[in-house]
Amino acid sequence: MAVPTHVPSLAEASAALATGATTPTALTEQALARIAALEPTLTAFITLAADRARAAAAQAEAELKAGQKRGPLHGIPYALKDIYDAKGLPTTAHSRVLGIDNIATEDATTTRLLEEAGMVLLGKLATHEFARGGPTDKLAWPAAKNAWKPTHFAGGSSSGSGTAVASGMVAMAMGSDTGGSIRLPAVFQGIVGLKPTYGRVSRHGVVPLSFGMDHTGPLTRTVEDCAMAMQVLSVHDPLDPGSAQVPTGDYLSALKDGVKGLTIGHAKGFDEAAAMTPDQAAAMAEAIRVLRDLGATVKEVTLPAMKRFEAATWTIIHAESFAIHQEHLRKTPELYGRVTAERIALGAFVTGPHYVQAQRLRTLLTAEVDEVFKGCDAILCAPASGAAPALVDVDEGPWRKQQPLTAPFNLTGHPAICIPAGFSGGLPLSIQLVGRAFEEALLLRISHAFEQATEWHTRRPPESWA
Amino acid sequence: MQNDTEEADFQALLRIAGISFAPDRYPVMLDAYRNWLELVKVLDEPMPMPVEPAAAPRFGGAK
Numbered sequence: 001m002a003v004p005t006h007v008p009s010l011a012e013a014s015a016a017l018a019t020g021a022t023t024p025t026a027l028t029e030q031a032l033a034r035i036a037a038l039e040p041t042l043t044a045f046i047t048l049a050a051d052r053a054r055a056a057a058a059q060a061e062a063e064l065k066a067g068q069k070r071g072p073l074h075g076i077p078y079a080l081k082d083i084y085d086a087k088g089l090p091t092t093a094h095s096r097v098l099g100i101d102n103i104a105t106e107d108a109t110t111t112r113l114l115e116e117a118g119m120v121l122l123g124k125l126a127t128h129e130f131a132r133g134g135p136t137d138k139l140a141w142p143a144a145k146n147a148w149k150p151t152h153f154a155g156g157s158s159s160g161s162g163t164a165v166a167s168g169m170v171a172m173a174m175g176s177d178t179g180g181s182i183r184l185p186a187v188f189q190g191i192v193g194l195k196p197t198y199g200r201v202s203r204h205g206v207v208p209l210s211f212g213m214d215h216t217g218p219l220t221r222t223v224e225d226c227a228m229a230m231q232v233l234s235v236h237d238p239l240d241p242g243s244a245q246v247p248t249g250d251y252l253s254a255l256k257d258g259v260k261g262l263t264i265g266h267a268k269g270f271d272e273a274a275a276m277t278p279d280q281a282a283a284m285a286e287a288i289r290v291l292r293d294l295g296a297t298v299k300e301v302t303l304p305a306m307k308r309f310e311a312a313t314w315t316i317i318h319a320e321s322f323a324i325h326q327e328h329l330r331k332t333p334e335l336y337g338r339v340t341a342e343r344i345a346l347g348a349f350v351t352g353p354h355y356v357q358a359q360r361l362r363t364l365l366t367a368e369v370d371e372v373f374k375g376c377d378a379i380l381c382a383p384a385s386g387a388a389p390a391l392v393d394v395d396e397g398p399w400r401k402q403q404p405l406t407a408p409f410n411l412t413g414h415p416a417i418c419i420p421a422g423f424s425g426g427l428p429l430s431i432q433l434v435g436r437a438f439e440e441a442l443l444l445r446i447s448h449a450f451e452q453a454t455e456w457h458t459r460r461p462p463e464s465w466a
Numbered sequence: 467m468q469n470d471t472e473e474a475d476f477q478a479l480l481r482i483a484g485i486s487f488a489p490d491r492y493p494v495m496l497d498a499y500r501n502w503l504e505l506v507k508v509l510d511e512p513m514p515m516p517v518e519p520a521a522a523p524r525f526g527g528a529k
Contacts, residue, residue: 308508318502326484330485342487346502362520
């Protein structure tokens with residue numbers, strides 16, 4: 001049986017709905033058919049809510065027919081990383097600790113915003129356990145597989161979100177990012193992942209890993225789709241203590257204004273310290289050439305030393321995640337996967353002064369990166385040293401030999417986006433662009449210009465494994 | 467440098483935290499602890515006394 005085609009992008013679906021060329025029910029059935037065909041191999045979903053999706057699609061269809069259009073996303077399917085609450089569905093965090101009986105009684109704020117926009121929830125997606133474990137942990141549900149090569153790492157922790165979007169099951173999925181967990185699945189599966197500014201998108205109703213480092217945001221196939229999602233998600237939320245009192249941005253009107261006259265700072269030293277593969281280095285060089293050809297000035301900038309970022313970042317993540325999980329780790333350690341338990345346990349080593357010093361260093365590093373932005377509009381750097389590793393080569397120890405290159409911007413809270421920028425051995429490569437706080441619109445504008453000048457985002461996984 | 471004090475500290479911290487590991491994971495976790503000690507040496511570097519811990523939103527009231 002032929003595999004149903006990829007679902008359309010948010011922009012394509014929205015345009016087709018506007019002209020009557022498709023319906024919410026048709027979009028939902030297409031998504032469900034594709035999920036049915038690919039899920040046995042890719043295992044992206046923990047909970048597939050087909051009946052609920054069909055009912056929501058029918059309601060959207062009736063509203064659209066009655067002229068009650070809520071917005072451009074009305075009637076388009078989406079999915080949630082299974083740490084987001086959706087009323088009536090289980091929130092498992094991919095863990096036996098919460099389990100399938102942990103039914104949400106309310107929507108997360110982000111879920112509510114997407115539902116109010118009329119989107120159709122397809123279900124809940126696989127994650128690394130509590131957004132901290134690894135892809136080979138023995139858990140109650142299988143790990144999501146890389147849509148390009150199922151034998152390779154899907155990226156994490158929003159692994160199911162990356163897989164569902166990259167494989168064309170859904171046009172948009174929500175992820176969370178504490179050290180790179182939205183961006184890395186996007187990087188390793190050739191899609192777009194945006195970690196917004198800390199405080200830009202609500203964390204309320206999302207299972208926490210590290211209060212001060214957790215960010216929520218979308219994974220999409222295109223930059224325009226990312227902008228469309230952000231237009232709905234960027235709302236001040238009084239239920240999130242970290243939510244910033246900043247007016248909602250306009251992510252779409254200047255999206256196609258290009259990069260002419262902008263200055264991009266290439267953090268070359270940051271990249272060199274990351275020991276990039278030759279293919280990743282070549283992709284970066286080509287990205288710089290493309291941005292220059294588009295009219296941007298690309299100059300070298302110097303970021304603070306990675307070891308300073310790492311010391312502050314991991315002290316905070318270890319301490320906060322251990323504080324959240326310590327009771328369960330003491331009473332029911334057998335319910336955790338080995339990787340999750342060991343990584344969270346590192347928080348037992350953090351002293352009070354460590355934690356305070358890390359937060360003080362965070363103040364300094366945030367100011368130092370803000371200072372770099374006085375000389376450029378965005379920072380360009382590699383998000384990973386290369387393409388997705390084979391699963392057998394993934395570092396599943398408690399102490400990772402190389403920390404994610406994405407994590408410094410969780411510490412400083414700056415928005416960061418990863419977009420496709422090449423291929424290596426049939427697997428995607430990406431670049432990372434970082435913006436000033438709350439300047440997601442400019443970041444999306446630069447990303448869109450790059451995307452439209454290249455063809456990487458048009459490639460699709462081979463599906464020869466399907 | 468690896469030493470007995472480090473291992474004793476490691477054991478004490480796990481005891482205080484109330485957690486334990488299977489015996490075969492002990493060397494891996496001890497090695498992780500030693501890596502941790504190396505990483506946080508950065509936190510001992512002097513900072514100006516008035517530097518306060520970051521606080522949300524946007525870590526220090528930038529906006």
